[in-house]
Amino acid sequence: MWWLRLCCVAGASQPHIHETTDHHPQGGPAYRGTGRVPLLAAVGGSLDLVSSGTDYRRELGEFLTTRRAKITPRQAGLPAYGGRRRVPGLRREEVALLAGISIEYYTRIERGSVRGVSDDVLHALARTLQLDDVERAHLVDLVHAASAGRHNRHRPARDEVRPSVLRLLDSMTGVAAFVRNARLDILSANQLGRALYSPAFLDPARPVNLARFVFLDSRSEEFYRDWDRIAHDAVGSLRAEAARHPDDEALTRLIGELATRSDQFRVRWGGHDVRYYRTGTQPFHHPIAGDLTLDYDALEIPADPRQTIVAYSAPAGSAARKALDQLASWATAPDHAAPITSGQPD
Secondary structure, eight states, rough: GGGGGGGHHHTTTOOOOSSSHHHHHHOOOBBOOOOOOOOOOOOOOOOOOSSOOOOOOOHHHHHHHHHTTTTOTTTTOOOOOOOOOOSSOOHHHHHHHHHHSHHHHHHHTTTTTOOOHHHHHHEEEEEEOOOOOHHHHHHHHHHHHHHHHHHOOOOOOOOOOHHHHHHHHOOTTTTTHHHHHHHEEEEEEHHHHHHHTTTEEEEEHHHHHHHHHHHHBBBBHHTTTTHHHHHHHHHHHHHHHHHTTTTHHHEEEEEHHHHHOHHHHHHHHTTTOOOOOOOOEEEEEEETTTTEEEEEEEEETTTTTTTEEEEEEOOOHHHHHEEEEEEHHHHSSSTHHHHHTTOOOO
């Protein structure tokens, strides 16, 4: 499929990154690959290496198929008649029955024939498949993309962080914060944000991309104490973004690169799960500050679509707050890079 066209991976341009501190980028080699055992799983049509374009009709069908496979008849309120079922989850006819449409109509929808599909039908399908808010939005995005057919591809504008936002980041002295775009590129970071994510900044490539760090840098497995959840969220975020903005060539190249280089990404991509990264807690293991669990909030910037401030904080007096203070002191030391760059994995 289009995500894996090798011609899209070659020659990818890098947007400009704005630094909000005076620190020089930390160098050092980039260690690719997570070191995990490849998952021996076959991933279907969404990873076709030879397709010449995006088939959003197929994307829609695969999304609906994976969603109904997650719902058992009992969860859907249907009687269990016993015996073995040939498919996991709900059958097409069961989805149609619960949504109040004909099996022929649902089959056409699952095959991507969605022109003229009403909002009422989409709401009924979302209710039947027990979609959450993120999945509902993704369903609508896929229907729009499938209805529009082939998209005209264009190069998006360069990502730039406005000066007022840079000042805002610098004013957040007790919080680790950065601005990222929808492709998970870090466009700007305050001093504490750069210190917290210093293992990601060891890769000299700019802008630092968090998806590349998660799937192509083995250091991420130690840095993220809940690596599996972070990996799942990263894939889900990129998949949701790909449906919202199918004409983003840089996103296309990124997904293609990750899918060709990471088995972990490729298998998760085939799951068709979608995620939004909004608020919660995140456990880290930092090479300087040790273990710390921080609260995070993702704050969208309305004036700059597809840009988000991600801020990490900790309650006053907590162990995590003390670890952040230690990290802030380390970040201001002139030789603070030395402990991070020593002892790199082979």
